[in-house]
Amino acid sequence: MHVLDPADPGFARDPYPFYARLREQGPAARVALANGTQAWLVTGYEQTRAVLADARFSNVPPQGAGRPKADSPAQRARACLARHMLNTDAPDHTRLRRLTSAAFAPRRVDALRPRIEKLADGLVTELASRLERGEGPVDLVDTFAFPLPVLVIGEVLGVPEADRDDLREWTYRVGSPADTLPQGAVDEAWARLYGYFSVLIEDKRRRPGEDLFSGLVHDAAEGGLDDGELLAMAFLLLFAGYETTMNLLASATLLLLTHPEELAAVRCDPARWHAVVEEVLRHASPLEGTTWRQAAEDVDLGGGTVVPAGASVLAVLAAANRDPAYFPDPDAFQPDRYVSSADGTRAVPHAAFGHGPHFCVGSRLARLEAVVALPLLFDALLSSPGLRLAEDPADLPYRPGLLVRGPRRLPVSRA
Ligand code: HEM
Known part of the structure; x- marks a missing residue:
């Protein structure tokens, strides 16, 4: 069996050779993870899409997983997050999804364009003036790729501008490993976000705004969403929407x-x-793997591979998007793939936004932010004349784990 340590910095930076080896062996491979658990990793394009569309693979986490006892404000906040729709199957998921899709209708998302332009312009003007002043390396993750998606989620949730710095700070802390911040900082941030969203x-409810979230709060179709569901939804939108888009940028x-x-x-x-944005999504899938699925019964994936009931399964989007059977020369960055040729053909759609019932609700928004x-x-x-990366790209660190993938920092300076 293959052994994988997702915390290995070398794997985090370049997981592709490992996935290519798994893909050569069949539709799904059993892998021993460094934390002592085992999982089935699905790495082919076709098989990944098949698994994500197959109701025999459930999104509901097994009893007890990630659901701490609700005996402190921080733990209550985490428990509440676990109720979000990515952790549900039909029919619960179908109801939550219909309401969310209505809130994210294309014309509502497209109407955000002028706000996104203004927010992005503010950030790049500030970073350009720092470079202009000759300030030492400026980190493009810290000054651009991280704050923009958080500010845009602020628009989606209708968070008043005065509160966005707080939202940004709490989000940053909640997404950081506890040992990199002063003791209690991560827990405090969870509790603050929980309290903040409750009041929001x-x-x-009292004063709906133009934001997408107000639409969700007031949509009474199918009985609407209760407060717990809304709270989980606010968290889900924040976390599904910010680190993924940050990695894309x-x-x-x-x-x-x-x-x-x-x-x-x-x-x-x-x-x-x-075309550039589509190729980045394919080549550098911001979500490396989807959320975990559990096989509800034995599932025959073909090629002699049977995933047993109860097994944890991960659809590895980053691997599907480098499947040579669908993307010739898969490791090359070639935006031309997504430019339609004279006869109208272009590469097959990448799997970066997933597939099936949980296909990303925010895909249109993420693409809009990027373009x-x-x-x-x-x-x-x-x-800025002579601008260059201030660090060798081969040395840039990536966040450990199998879920998200993108450079942690991008320092640039003037030569
Ligand atoms: C480049 C940016 C993004 C990428 C690559 C991405 C990718 C994904 C993927 C792969 C899934 C499915 C996960 C699974 O099946 O386990 C997903 C689900 C989801 N995404 Fe995104 N996402 C992005 C941005 C956003 C944004 C901006 C929002 C909203 C503000 C958003 C909201 C959601 C929600 C609510 C779900 C759950 C859908 C469901 O359970 O039916 N995403 N996303």
């Missing part, structure tokens, strides 16, 4: 800085931004 929901920036010919091509022809913000970022960066 009360407020939206950070990986796109890194790939363009290290592929100057692609950067030049997209600056000559801005219509290429859409709006990346051109603004590169206009600002390239106006």
